[in-house]
Amino acid sequence: MLNTLLPILLFAALALAVIGAGKRFLMWRRGRPAQVDWLGGLLAMPRRYMVDLHHVVARDKYIANTHVATAGGFVLAAVLAILVHGFGLHSRLLGFALLAATALMFVGALFVAKRRLDPPSRLSKGPWMRLPKSLLMFAASFFIATLPVAGIVSADSGGWVLALLLSVGVAWGVSELFFGMTWGGPMKHAFAGALHLAWHRRAERFAGGRSTGLKALDLDNRNAPLGVEKPTDFTWNQLLGFDACVQCGKCEAACPAYAAGQPLNPKKLIQDMVVGLAGGTDAKFAGSPYPGKPIGEHSGGPHLPIVNLNGKALVDAETLWSCTTCRACVEECPMMIEHVDAIVDMRRHLTLEKGATPNKGAEVLDNLIATDNPGGFAPGGRLNWAADLNLALMSDKQSVEVLFWVGDGAFDMRNQRTLRAFVKVLKAANVDFAVLGLEERDSGDVARRLGDEATFQLLAKRNIATLAQYQFRTIVTCDPHSFHVLKNEYGELGGHYQVLHHSTYMEQLISAQKLTLGRHKGGSVTYHDPCYLGRYNGEYEAPRAVLKAIGIEVREMERSAFRSRCCGGGGGAPITDIPGKQRIPDMRMADIKETAAEVVAVGCPQCTAMLEGVVGQRPEVKDIAELVADVLIEGVVEAKPPVPAKPELAEVH
Template identity: 60%
Template sequence: MLTPLVSVLLLLGLLITLFGAVRRVRLWRQGKPFAVNVWAGLSNIPRRYLGDLHNVVAREKATAHMHVATAGGFVAAMVMLSIIYLLGINSGAMYLLALIACMVMLLGAQLVAGRRRSAPAHLSTGPWVRLPKSLKVFAGTFLLVSIFGLLGIDNLPSILLVLLGVAMIAGMGEMLLGMTWGGPMKHAFAGALHLAFHPRPERFGGGQSTGLRPLDLTEPHLGVDKPTDFHWNQLLGFDACVQCGRCEKACPAFAAGQPLNPKKLIQDMVVGMTGSSTASYHGSVHPGQEPQLGEKAVCGGPERSLFEGLLDPDTVWSCTTCRACVEECPMMIEHVDAIVDLRRYLTLEQGATPGKGPDMLENLIATDNPNGHPPQQRNNWAVDLHIPLLADVKQVDVLLWVGDGAFDMRNQRTLRALVTLLQRAKVDFAVLGNEELDCGDLARRLGDEATFQRLARANINTLSKYRFKRIVTADPHAFHLLKNEYPDFTGNYSVYHHTQLLAELVAQESLKLEPVRDLSVTYHDPCYLGRYNGGYEPPRSLLRAIGIEIKEMERSGYRSRCCGGGGGAPVTDITGKRRIPDMRMDDVRETGAEIVVVACPQCSLMLEGVVEPRPEVRDIAELLLEALPQQTRYLQAAEEEAS
């Protein structure tokens, strides 16, 4: 009898899957507590899956169609089969719907097989190669079962019943048991719950959540050394990895031949969590690196240090914190949070910051800036610009946050250009002068949370003495911290990047510009302005306002390649085959542009560090300065000469 066989096997498969789910949840719950609203989270799964997750998947149209057919067909088939064989509602319409669902899934399985036949290098192999076959076995078997049901055929020859039973067991073994016991389909179960209990629920529905969370410095153990140091829903997120390799493809450090592969990093976390000596990762590796998991058995354990034979510290220090991996991840995994947590342990517990890191952190402690410049020289760049000090005026519309560009001659040009533009637009602004301290970005990204919190609190204490409507800065890193991370320490401000304010002034006609001479220009999106804060349009609107048609790089906007200057990467200086800024300059050269416009002091320094001949590097404020009307420029020159 076919019906009893299907009912028994389906029920048995679901029960074993449920038992595996309990086991899997217990693995995740070994992590640190993290409060979630269980029912609200579960109810949000459909919306987050169909909306946020598929918005990322749909960036690759063929993959999106494949995923909709396979996942949608499987879910629909399981629902219909459960109704028919477990609830006993077995009308012809039900069998027909089950048949259609299996056909859709079979089509999706064929698309999966086609993708695997010409798999790109970033797509994982190993057990993933057999996935199309498993999908076809499941879909094909229950397609046949649905046909028999639709035709009213229940009595089958014993040999056919045996064959169908074996096929059902094989199909359900990968599709159901694999969801909770381990295998390629594990991402479906963990991924759904990851959407429900995400560490950053603010990301869903079009929101942004990119600020690092504060570390409680009173805890006896700081940072992450072993899997149980992560929050439990971070462990859940690692388990949701589908090993699609989009993060690997986007990572500038991996492309430069450095030790970091974000996909492998996440799988290392899974191995550490499960303690499994049977690895599940098969992917790209640079020559000379250690063999990937799957080629070499690696034992982990939830209470064992991740740095004991599983994770090389250089992997963690290679990251530029550009969030390209996070932006590309369809499962919305937070790679950067995990990396900074690991860095916090290495820096605060082990004192193992590499390269020039220890010197920079000592300078921050001694002089409140990473390069050890005398603090009293912070305002020297502006001595002839007659900028009011906030300490003198007490109240102002705009506080100009200068940042550490004040100590660098290259970036002083940008600041001077910005000041001139603000003065010509008659903006009421002032600076803190020597009262301004480093914002703490470098310390925090290097894992020195203690130094960051000291700097943040000191700056917030200074700002509390004055009144201003908003803060403006030309440094996206300072912009991000002041806007998104200082609020955790009671520093709540309206913060603008200089391109945002300048775009507003141009739109209001407070700042009048003229078209510049014909220029061949491309624009480089800073990571901390773009991916971290969605600031893609204001810089482009400014360039259009002065008559420039941008020659966009292939990797621009949310897919912009990092310059290599974030996350303390220039400080830790992990070697690779190439330099990240050299690769970015190659992107620039491909456009044929003579000028690459930037909007970040780090980007200026990194790209100007590329060996010439190369396109000229200009900050957007410097370019706008050239677009001031001739009369204004003559007045400016006369005023500077008189002063």
């Protein structure tokens, strides 16, 4: 009886899975075209799964080991089950191999079940609560059904009652794990996730790469949408990526806006995009809602606006404007989904098509167009902070080792202290440097994160044209946001430069013994990692090396390096100013206070502003450049710049 029923159940489930896969693929393909390496992506997928994805999963050893046993056991068991029970290859060797695979899967499923006994709040419940039972049923039923194949029991043992019971178990297991994989069950993430890794929109992220720059809009193509209005405006492989979500909630746990009680939950946002593509409501979502927004009140469809400014739709606009673009969600996601890309794409539509940037957003964007800086300050005052420093101008020197990109901190009295401190460091090391002065404009970071791609490209192209007039080896800046944009986002527009954050450059100067430093006389310091230096660009060590070089005790926060908590200043968040239950910088200051450090070292003007804006007693906030300048012993170093990264000067275009 089993020999008849098992092949029928297996091949019926496989046939339904293939049909479901086709329907799912056609649903993804409703999105806009995207260039992918079809065959190369599929060939690279196993390595991306076993290396890149598991590099993220392995941060949680319990889940990593569970996943290896469960997923590895299932894949092996599924292949062997089809050979043994589908095609009737009743070899004892294959039988024992299938027994081993199902036993491995069963052990993994037990750990999944244990995890679900008292699941963390970030995990989605609902259908996911039945998954351990389905995994256990699949493994147990195929294990028992394979015992006769391995010669452990007689093929006639148990009779038709056992055969019927095993058939029910097999039907349950294969329905969930084959049929449900492509028709929207909890196992959907396995099917969509594999293809998402193959045709990821940022293939550069794999094999140790890094890709964090936003993709440029083709503003010359009148047929291309300005951002994303409806689900089908996303590229098809973005839609595929949304479907890959495993609803683990690691993005939710890492999101500073969610923790602050603002109406954003990155996990639910991704699931809302899945709902929008298929059509329907969010009533069946079994995870945490957006703070302050009940589940069941939003709905959408593939060709309906995601955000309706005049009423309920799939997502409320304030959900999108709550994001600080810190990439904590992306960094934690085991499926390597790009949440920030999606949010900025939707912001672009609201800003460019609807003119609906909230609070001071429109004013800031107008300032950027009128005065080349977000604060609306008179451009002629850009160099007032350095009136007594006798800084060299690029227009006079034409060719230098280092172009010091000042940024819009030039208009902020607090940040001017950082700029002056860094100039002091550069002069102490006898660095050949100059500034653009009045020729420098805003880098465009704020405009781009607020969705105003047109203003960003206007500013970027003007800056690129200015930089093309001069020769320099390296751009150095104290602002991680300018650093990121110049390094990673100007390239698509023709601006390719070697760019360094000032902490990295100071570490190079110290390593090359171009600075003579005394010992810091203060107590302890904790270092706050800026999102746009750390998660965006992977620079964690240089700032710490600089602090170590000045002899100050560094006390790490629990949330540091790639898990650092955002200060709340990125992505235009202070401008859109969406209210929550608490302020993100207040939460970060609580992290800082736990270290009992006397000073918090920063490397970003926005981090400085946000942390110094915390009221009440707190540690002193000082930029790394200020800490280095405090211990400089001047007049000792040789008049020689650090060894350049390039062999000779070359005109940069």
